[in-house]
Amino acid sequence: MDGRIVSARIREKVGQKVAGLTAANWPPRLVSIAVGAAEPAALYIRNQKRVADKLGIAFEDRHYPEGTTREEMLAAVQALNADPRVTGILIQRPVPGHIPMKELQAAVHPLKDVEGMHPASIGNIVYNDLILGPCTAVAAVEMLRATDLALEGLEVVVVGHSEIVGKPIAFLLMSEGATVTVCHHMTRDLSVHLRRADAVFVAVGKPGLIDGSMLKPGAAVIDIGINQIDDGAGGTRVVGDADYASCREVAGWLTPVPGGVGPVTVSILMRNVAKAAELQKRHYEKQYGTPTFVPDV
Amino acid sequence: MDGRIVSARIREKVGQKVAGLTAANWPPRLVSIAVGAAEPAALYIRNQKRVADKLGIAFEDRHYPEGTTREEMLAAVQALNADPRVTGILIQRPVPGHIPMKELQAAVHPLKDVEGMHPASIGNIVYNDLILGPCTAVAAVEMLRATDLALEGLEVVVVGHSEIVGKPIAFLLMSEGATVTVCHHMTRDLSVHLRRADAVFVAVGKPGLIDGSMLKPGAAVIDIGINQIDDGAGGTRVVGDADYASCREVAGWLTPVPGGVGPVTVSILMRNVAKAAELQKRHYEKQYGTPTFVPDV
Structure with a gap:
């Protein structure tokens, strides 16, 4: 399965939405916040900026020095919350240890929470109101939708129970009528669960965790792991959590790493930005009416 | 398993907390809101008031006429949000069709959301921050805790995927290390899942949905169903979703209906009220400091 094909379909629609919003004087603007060392997130930021540019979304790349305090970061987020020109706020990982990531994330206004x-x-997903869903989880589900499996009644096993990937995938699929089991490192016998699964999602961060012998023939495998391993020639290469060669022999569908869920995740982020702009526009118009004159900001 | 025993343990601690809060000039106060016909919720309200009285929690029973508009109800909730003497807001079901229950519930300030x-x-549960959890789900998990089963690695099947019972039970148990499968009316073969489960939660509203032949011997069965059925003598009686007689032969633990999860649910509601009072006290003191003089309100 090629993530770029799924991605292209999403980006086309997002581009149209962005054009409409821009024409209506609501140009979407995404602000990326990185704190401390620039290196770890640099590749991601460059890629996000490239996609945003292509779709007509303004992308502002902010860097704060390592020594920025928790209070200063929270104030920076509050200022962006209050700025009507800012559509979405994206907090790059990792942040320095003295800044509590969860608190920073929760300080983002829910209407600007494009991640x-x-x-x-997250609570709205549980309530089946998918407003702005967590990007990686939504992207993984989009990959499953791109197979021809019917989600209703599908036996799905999610391996990994993180708050931002495993659990949201589980609720998203429950809402679609799938029967979902969430497994993790404390699960007694993972292979018993895998063997009965029509679709497997894996997001653990362990290369080779799943191999073909564990799968039900024809199953869909959506691989969300991203691991850097030794390439045996002095360099490194990126692989997922599924052993690609053996899984390919057994699975009906298999997402590669890289080139699978990854590119779709960036597209979902941009879809969230466009959706957030629409929500903010609606919210504004409900409160203040449709402006007939828009000042030049 | 007797819910009253689990309940008594919880109520003892809540009573102590309430006494401490009252001594500190933060007496907890719960406001119940019922809209329209009084009959359906009357029994529940009476019972809630009885338990609140016993624990020293002030209980205000408000009734609004059938014709109250959506806007008036939202304004009533906002007024209670703003009133520092009100600790918690409890919205009795059902509300008339013209009032959107979900919107009303979401209007309650999260710090007063004792339900x-x-x-x-709900999102905080997913993030493992159990602040104020949904009462029935938390009560059901308390019943499982009262068995001697270790939750880590436990194979759990939850039947029913409602937003306020089935799904929250699933995340609560995932956080404890259980391997959780959520089944529902679209699940292809429920009995295959039930037969491998160490613990079964059922919250569907179908009497006799689960019988002993479907269970793994020794499993814990937590029955959350409440169904009124014909008692064969011209009256009605209340039963759960599990067939009690046959399940008792096979299960290691089985909660009765009535007298199982029900009484524990009311205790969890009161525990949430005490917790909400503590949170509000802390929030207030953080903003304004500890008052040295408390005016007589």
Whole structure:
């Protein structure tokens, strides 16, 4: 399965939405916040900026020095919350240890939470109101939708129970009528669960955790792991959590790493930005009416 | 398993907390809101008031006429949000059709959401921050804790995927290390899942949905169903979703209906009220400091 094909379909629609919003004087603007060392997130930021540019979304790349305090970061987020020109706020990982990531994330206004990580955003998924969903989880589900499996009644096993990937995938699929089991490192016998699964999602961060012998023939495998391993020639290469060669022999569908869920995740982020702009526009118009004159800001 | 025993343990601690809060000039006060016909919720309200009285929690029973508009109800909730003497807001079901229950529930301030139903409350559970959890789900998990089963690695099947019972039970148990499968009416073969489960939660509303032949011997069965059925003598009686007689032969633990999860649910509601009072006290003191003089309100 090629993530770029699924991605292209999503980006086309997002581009149209962004054009409409821009024409209506609501140009979407995404602000990326990185704190401390620039290196770890640099590749991600560059890629996000490239996609945003292509779709007509303004992308502002902010860097704060290592020594920025918790209070200063929270104030920076509050200022962005209050700024009507800012559509979405994206907090790059990792942040320095003295800044509590969860608190920073929860400080983002739910209508600007384009990463879909605010507790209220997560709670809304549970309530089947998918407003702004967590990007990686939504992207993984989009990959499953791109197979021809019917989600209703599908036996799904999610391996990994993180708050921002495993659990949201589980609720998203429950809402679609799938029967979902969430497994993790404390699960007694993972292979018993895998063998009965029509679809497997894996997001653990362990290369080779799943191999073909564990799968039900024809199953869909959506691999969300991203691991850097030794390539045996002095360099490194990136692989997922599924052993690609053996899984390919057994699985009906298999997402590669890289080139699978990854590119779709960036597209979902941009879809959230466009959705957030629409929500903010609606919210504004409900409160103040449709402006007939828009000042030049 | 007797819910009254589990309940008594919880109520003892809540009573102590309430006494401490009252001594500190933060007496907890719960406001119940019922809209329209009084009959359906009357029994529940009477019972809630009785338990609140016993624990020293002030209980205000408000009734609004059938014709109250959506806007008036939202304003009533906002007024209670703003009133520092009100600790918790409890919305009795059902409300008339013209009032959107979900919107009303979401209007309750998260710190006063003693039913644990606000999207932010639900999202916090997913993030393993159990602040104010949904009462029935938390009560059901308390029943499982009262068995001697270790939750880590336990194979759990939850039957029913409602937002306020089935799904929250699933995340609560995932956080404890259980391997959880959520089944529902679209699940292909429920009995295959039940037969491998160490613990079964059922919250569907179908009497006799589960019988002993479907269970793994020794399993714990937590029955959350409440169904009124014909008692064969011209009256009605209340039963759960599990067939009690046959399940008792096979299960290691079985909660009765009535007298199982029900009484524990009311205790969890009161525990949430005490917890909400503590949170509000802390929030107030953080903003304004500890008052040295408390005016007589």
